[in-house]
Every structure is written in structure tokens, then in C-alpha cells.
Amino acid sequence: MATKENAVALLKADHRKVEELFESFKKARSEDRKVVLVREICTELMVHATIEEEIFYPACKGRIEDEDLLDEAYVEHDGAKVLIAELLQGSPADEFYDAKVKVLSEMIKHHVKEEEMRSEGLFAEARDAGINLDDLGDRLKARKAQLLARFKEAEALPPPQTRSFTGHKLAQSQPLQVQ
Secondary structure: OOOOOOHHHHHHHHHHHHHHHHHHHHHOOOHHHHHHHHHHHHHHHHHHHHHHHHHHHHHHOOOOOOOHHHHHHHHHHHHHHHHHHHHHHOOOOOOOHHHHHHHHHHHHHHHHHHHHOOOOOHHHHHHHOOOOHHHHHHHHHHHHHHHHHHHHHHOOOOOOOOOOOOHHHHHHOOOOOOO
16 A cells, blocks of 8 residues: 655655755766756656646645745746756756756755745645645645656656746847947
């Protein structure tokens, strides 16, 4: 019988796994090993962000006390997605590759801290709001398995979709005129 995890336990387990992957990347020396680790980091982060954005955050909307936490979480995800897209298109031979992995790691540490803070973090607020975390855990686990299977079949991650960034729209507008 599969172990039942509530939503917070599942999301925290994801956080620990990604932290371990970032630590492994720090120790990696070969370009091949770095490519494998970055792909795994990016896959884990894309799946994690997707299940939070599709299931966890909407379940919290209108129920938690500090709604700003949700807006900030979406923006933090989008910042990570920009770096993920660049890392997936790049290689360890590229200038800034290792720096991008380090900055992504730092962004994720900040995001995790905000979600996991004991009394005022997003997870604490979800618990305090009485959200059914067991049911949510089942839904998150099922969607996570579905996404991992899809990404494995495709052998490539889909391009990240941002919700809060408009840089792609800015690039299409007229250039800034400097006088």
C-alpha cells in the first residue's frame, strides 16, 4: 500500500530533494554530470511549480490570511522558470551556466523559507485555514506522477510558462527612446 502524504509533507519532500540536487551540483566536476543534474533539478522544479500553481495555490486562494504570499509565490516561480529555460537551452560550457544554477538555488532557498516558516509561512497558513491537506496531498501526488510520466515520455521539458512576467510582451513593444 502506498504511503499517504498530506500536501505539506509532499511539498516539503520535494524541497528536500531539490536541495540535495543543488548540493550534488556544487560538487560535480564533469560537464556530463552537471547536465544530468541540471536536467533533474529543472524537471523537479517544473513539476513542483506546476502542482503548486494548479492545485495547492488555488486551494489556498480566499482561505489564507496573507493573500500576498500567493502573489509573491507566483512571481518567484516565474523568476525560477526564466533561469530554468536558460539552463535547459544552455550547457556547462556557456558563460554564466554555473552562476545561473547558483542563483536558481538561492531563489529556491528563499521561496522554500517563505513557504515553510513555522507560523506565518504559506504552509502554516494553509493548515490554520483548515484546508483538507490529506485530500490535497492525494491530488498533488497524482498530478505529479502524471507530469513526471509525460516529461519522461517526451524526453524534454515543455518551455516554462510564466504568469506574472511580461518581458516577452515588452520585447514586442517599441524600443525606449532616449533623448
